[in-house]
Amino acid sequence: MSGEQQGSPDGGASALLAVYDDALPAVYGYLLRRCADQRVAEDLTSETFLAAMDTVRRDRAARPTTPWLIGVARHKLADHWRRMQRTPDPVEEVPERGDDEWDAHLDRMVAHHTLATLSPTHRAVLTLRYVDDLPVGDCAALLERTVGATEALLTRAKRAFRAAYPDTDTRSGPTGSRRGGHA
CATH class of the missing domain: 1.10.10.10 (Winged helix-like DNA-binding domain superfamily/Winged helix DNA-binding domain)
Incomplete structure (x- = not known):
């Protein structure tokens, strides 16, 4: 496979890196509000960015944006819920915050x-x-x-x-x- 087909640091990967700092808090916040578990939100955020990197390496036309990454996160969250259906674990208490x-x-x-x-x-x-x-x-x-x-x-x-x-x-x-x- 040629370097062009695999993607290059100048292609979609560099575009992902360019939006990373702005997108990370938005993606993490999106996930944390929906699953209420900090560890799960962190894991799903990592999965989101790994999936995004895989996509931009495969598809040089992909140009990541924060809304696009939140869409990826939504799919990762749905995948997580499906996994939970198959292997239910007890859910921990909701963490307490300030009053x-x-x-x-x-x-x-x-x-x-x-x-x-x-x-x-x-x-x-x-x-x-x-x-x-x-x-x-x-x-x-x-x-x-x-x-x-x-x-x-x-x-x-x-x-x-x-x-x-x-x-x-x-x-x-x-x-x-x-x-x-x-x-």
């Missing part, structure tokens, strides 16, 4: 914790649909399902999330602790 804007922070923690209790499939479809704001058809393509199956999965995932989400009345103190009652 600025405590109510919003608490709600985010509860939502992350609730997502972590769901199956990887439910977690994946809810994140793709409501965090990434993807249309159902795109969610279906990433999860390798039909649109109808994905809509049914979304319905089941939302029901599971609602069932797993702690009753907000119990967090408000003793006045909201009546089981089944409404304030």
Whole structure:
């Protein structure tokens, strides 16, 4: 194979290096917000840039940009979720952060914790649909399902999330602790 076919430091690889400093925090942030585990986000960020390097070496016309790299990261995250479906491991607790804007922070923690209790499939479809704001058809393509199956999965995932989400009345103190009652 000639050097031109394999790519060269002056081709796509140098273009990737040129956007690396700007793209790295964007890609890592994208992944961290969606998986809530720093180690997984770091691993997926590495996988993203390795896959991007492979692509630019194979395809000299590829010109990496931050949005393109986030697209690669989205695929790496979907691959991760599929692996989790096949080999489920217990999800660790959501790491605690500072207590600025405590109510919003608490709600985010509860939502992350609730997502972590769901199956990887439910977690994946809810994140793709409501965090990434993807249309159902795109969610279906990433999860390798039909649109109808994905809509049914979304319905089941939302029901599971609602069932797993702690009753907000119990967090408000003793006045909201009546089981089944409404304030």
